Amino acid sequence: xxxxxxxxxxxxxxxxxxxxxxxxxxRPLGKTGEExxxxxxxxxxxxxxxxxEAEGLLNLYLDAGGNFIESAIxxxxxxxxxxxxxxxxxxxxxxxxxxxxxxxxxxxAAQSIERSLRHLNTDHVDNLFIHCISTDEELDRIMSDxxxxxxxxxxxxxxxxxxxxxxxxxxxVLLKAVxxxxxxxxxxxxxxxxxxxxxxxxxxxxxxxxxxxxxVICMKPLADGLLHRPESAAKAFRWVWSTDxxxxxxxxxxxxxxxxxxxxxxxxxKPMTDEEKQKLYLGAPELADYVCRRCGKCMPNRAGLDIPxxxxxxxxxxxxxxxxxxMTLPDADLREGLNGWFNNRDYARAAYAxxxxxxxxxxxxxxxxxxxxxxxxxxxxxxxxxxxxxx
Numbered sequence: 066x067x068x069x070x071x072x073x074x075x076x077x078x079x080x081x082x083x084x085x086x087x088x089x090x091x092r093p094l095g096k097t098g099e100e101x102x103x104x105x106x107x108x109x110x111x112x113x114x115x116x117x118e119a120e121g122l123l124n125l126y127l128d129a130g131g132n133f134i135e136s137a138i139x140x141x142x143x144x145x146x147x148x149x150x151x152x153x154x155x156x157x158x159x160x161x162x163x164x165x166x167x168x169x170x171x172x173x174a175a176q177s178i179e180r181s182l183r184h185l186n187t188d189h190v191d192n193l194f195i196h197c198i199s200t201d202e203e204l205d206r207i208m209s210d211x212x213x214x215x216x217x218x219x220x221x222x223x224x225x226x227x228x229x230x231x232x233x234x235x236x237x238v239l240l241k242a243v244x245x246x247x248x249x250x251x252x253x254x255x256x257x258x259x260x261x262x263x264x265x266x267x268x269x270x271x272x273x274x275x276x277x278x279x280x281v282i283c284m285k286p287l288a289d290g291l292l293h294r295p296e297s298a299a300k301a302f303r304w305v306w307s308t309d310x311x312x313x314x315x316x317x318x319x320x321x322x323x324x325x326x327x328x329x330x331x332x333x334x335k336p337m338t339d340e341e342k343q344k345l346y347l348g349a350p351e352l353a354d355y356v357c358r359r360c361g362k363c364m365p366n367r368a369g370l371d372i373p374x375x376x377x378x379x380x381x382x383x384x385x386x387x388x389x390x391x392m393t394l395p396d397a398d399l400r401e402g403l404n405g406w407f408n409n410r411d412y413a414r415a416a417y418a419x420x421x422x423x424x425x426x427x428x429x430x431x432x433x434x435x436x437x438x439x440x441x442x443x444x445x446x447x448x449x450x451x452x453x454x455x456x
Contacts, residue, residue: 073320073322073323074295074322075322076321076322076325080322080325080326080329081321081325083325083328083329083332083333084125084129084324084325084326084328084329084332085125085128085129085328086332087332088130088332089102089103089104089129089130089131089132089328089331089332090102090103090331090332090334091103091132092311092312092313093280093312094161094249094250094280094282094312094313095249095250095274095278095279095280095281095312096249096278096279096280097228097249097250097280099161099191099228101132101133101161101282101312101313102130102131102132102133102313102331103306103312103313103314103331103334104131104133104302104313104314104316104327104328104330104331105131105133105134105135105282105313105314105315105316106122106123106126106131106133106134106135106315106316106318106324107135107136107284107315107316107317107318108134108135108136108137108140108145108146108148108149108317109136109137109140109145109317110317110318110319111136111140111144111145111148111149111317111319112140112141112144112145113319114319116148116151118319119148119149119151120148120151120152121321122318122319122321122324123148123149123152124152124156125321125324125325125328126318126324126328127152127156127159127160129328129332131160131328132159132160132161133160133161133163133313133315134149134160134161134162134163135162135163135164135165135192135194135315136149136163136164136165136185137164137165137166137167137194137196138164138165138166138167138177138180138181138184139165139167139196143180143181143184146164146181146184146185147184149162149184149185150184150185150186150187151186153185153186153187154186157186157187161191161192162185162187162190162191162192163190163191163192163193163194163230164181164185164190164192164193164194165193165194165195165196165197165232166178166181166193166194166195166196166213166216166217167196167197168213168216169203169206169207169212169213170206170211170212170213171211171212171213171215171216171219172211172216173213173216174195174212174213174215174216174217175216175219175220178190178193178216178217178220178225178226182225188224188225189224189225189226189227190225190226190227191227191228192226192227192228192229192230192249192250193217193220193226193228193229193230194230194231194232194252195207195213195214195217195229195230195231195232196231196232197232197233197234198231198232198233198235198238198239198242199233199234199235199238199408200235200238201238201241203238204238204241204242204245208245208246214229214246217229228249228250229248229249230248230249230250230251230252230280230282231246231248231251231252232251232252232253232284233251233253234254234406234407234408234409235407235409235412236253236263236265236266236269236270237265237412239251239253239266239270240265240269240270240273243270243273243274243277243279244273247277247279248279249279249280250279250280250281250282250312251270251274251279251280251281251282252282252283252284252315253266253270253281253282253283253284254266254283254284254285254288255281255283255284255285255286255305255308255311255314256283256285256286256287256288256292256301256304256305257292257300257301257304257305257342257345257346257349258288258291258292258349258351258352258356258384259285259288259380259384261352261356261357261358261359261380261385262356262377262380262381262384262385263380263381264359264377267308271308271310274310275310280312281310281311281312282311282312282313282314282315283305283308283311283313283314283315284315286301286302286305286314286315286316287301287316288301288351288384288403289403289406290399290403291351291386291396291399291400291403292351293399294350295326297349297350297351298326298327298330299330300337300345300349302314302327302330302331302334303330303334303335303336303337304337304342304345306331306334306336307336307337307342346358346439347438347439350395351394351395351396352439353392353394353395354392354439354440354441354442355385355388355391355392355394355441355446356385357372357373357376357377357379357380357385357439357441357446358438358439359373359376359377360437360438360439361373362433362436362437362438363430363433363436363437363443364433366430366432366433367429367430367432368422368424368428368429368430369422370422370423370424370428370430370447371420371422372430372433372443372447374420375417375420375424375447375450375451375454376446376450378413378416378417378450378454379413379450379453379454381407381409381410381412381413381416382409382410382413382414382450382453382454383404383405383410383453384403384404384407386400386403386404387400387401387404387453388446388449389449389452389453390445390449391442391445391446391449392442413454414454414455414456417451417454417455418455423451424447424448424450424451426448428444428447428448429444430443430444430447431444
């Protein structure tokens with residue numbers, strides 16, 4: 066998503082040339098033996114373009130050296146896969162092709178796989194994601210004797226699927242899954258905005274994947290479009306690629322300008338230094354002086370509160386996108402549409418209810434506000450976060 070009033074720059078001959086020239090860096094995907102380009106082509110936004118436009122975008126990506134294309138049967142009930150399949154008829158061998166199944170049971174997943182193969186115009190996919198596992202119950206279901214993982218394994222044995230992976234929008238479940246089953250890869254949101262909302266991804270999940278040889282693929286490198294400004298997008302991709310454990314950043318492209326710009330960024334990529342990261346954290350307009358950067362300077366405090374934990378739960382609730390009466394942030398309409406996409410509100414509210422020390426009307430953390438390097442109005446933010454978490 067991007068704001069409706071955003072005006073995209075035109076595609077110049079120089080941009081097209083930059084997108085096509087040179088090599089796209091590649092990185093290994095866990096212990097699979099495969100290498101993917103650091104920019105992947107996500108299929109969701111192909112729903113927004115015609116078959117002809119989709120074909121042009123996919124051919125541009127492949128012509129530029131990109132080799133990772135992914136979609137899902139649920140994207141337009143196979144519409145995205147069918148558009149990709151038009152290109153796969155002649156260029157299947159040039160890419161690592163991946164799709165996703167939402168089915169939780171063995172029979173449903175088997176049917177989903179067969180439909181995807183027909184849509185994609187191929188006899189096999191390189192990778193199948195069991196998609197969007199969000200609860201312990203869903204994880205138990207796919208891992209059962211009659212679960213979706215059995216269908217994926219059957220397809221792998223039959224040569225229809227090479228690797229089996231998983232996606233999730235709820236880090237605690239993803240961490241449990243990585244520890245419970247030998248997935249080949251995971252896909253999770255990795256971006257400099259949500260870095261401060263879901264620290265478990267970086268502190269626990271990625272290290273667990275590295276330890277087990279599980280590949281890490283980034284989805285939502287632009288935070289669902291929140292980091293849409295050209296200057297923000299350039300920094301966002303650099304930040305993701307500077308996370309060395311990430312193999313590829315998958316992003317949607319529904320215009321030639323978006324794709325060419327992303328390809329040019331990937332081909333000119335240079336790692337972001339720690340100094341550049343700190344400068345980004347300080348000055349990013351999307352973070353502003355509202356999003357908690359979890360530096361810990363507010364601990365301890367005279368109110369006896371675990372301030373970073375409360376703000377972490379606010380991140381699970383609405384990704385700290387809705388500052389309410391505390392302040393106004395850029396792209397308010399866009400934030401309104403994005404804040405609840407991950408559906409983790411119940412977890413956040415239950416976790417806050419279980420905390421021993423909570424915010425009250427008398428809470429005063431003015432003692433630590435001057436210590437915050439980012440100028441957060443900590444007391445006001447705490448009261449607003451608590452109002453949301455207690456709703």
